[in-house]
Amino acid sequence: MKAAFLCEFTTIRSTFAQLAIIYLIIGVVLGVAMESLVALTACIGAMTPFLIIFTLAGYDATNGWERFRACLPVSRGAIVASRYAIVLVATLAMIALSCILALALGALAPMLPLSASTAESLAEQADLSLLLISGLGGSGIVLLVSALVLPFLIRFGMNKAMRIVPVVVMLAILLAIASFSQLAELGAVAQLLHDTVENPASQPLVIAGTVVAVLAIYVISFLAAVRLYRSKEL
Secondary structure, eight states, X not given: OHHHHHHHXXXXXXXXXXXXXXXXXXXXXXXXXXXXXXXXXXXXXXHHHHHHHHHHHHHHTSTTHHHHHXXXXXXXXXXXXXXXXXXXXXXXXXXXXXXXXXXXXXXXXXXXXXXXXXXXXHHHTOOHHHHHHHHHHHHHHHHHHHHHHHHHHHHHHHHHHHHHHHHHHHHHHHHHHHHHHHHHHSHHHHXXXXXXXXXXXXXXXXXXXXXXXXXXXXXXXXXXXXHHHHTOOO
């Protein structure tokens, strides 16, 4: 597992550094333009998983890299685990980077050539817990979609998977819409959920439960990807 993870990290290292620089620029522009540090962290958290996934999938399809990696003394389960791990680690690293950037921008806002309202808005939002929640929320939504996409990318490769992934994502969206519609019809349940989310005392539990649910779906996706990859002919 360690060798496979280091192999993935070596592959993505230069791209990851480039993304960090790009995110710094995007983050400053987005935060100032929208007068929102919350949007800054949420956007960076949401962009990272897909960028990492498709960058690695692109490398797999280049110069027979996937076949070469499969010839290394590493199990296929470890190869899949390293792919899931590097996406998760990269996402958490970018969330941390976005929070540091947001806090720095909030602290420096009164000294920057910004309007008084913009500087005040940025300074008010420089709260670490709020920024972490927004970053985790943005990345969590995309990680759920990534959990649907990754098994197909790993099993079929990027070229073939792109014929399947849009269909799977659309079906998932339709299923989510149908589920929310059914939930809305249950007025008491919907009201209870709304009150629970809006209650400050229960919000830490809601956040923790959401993180656990996302990670559980991510693990299920990983187990499915391992089964699919073991049957793949390289």
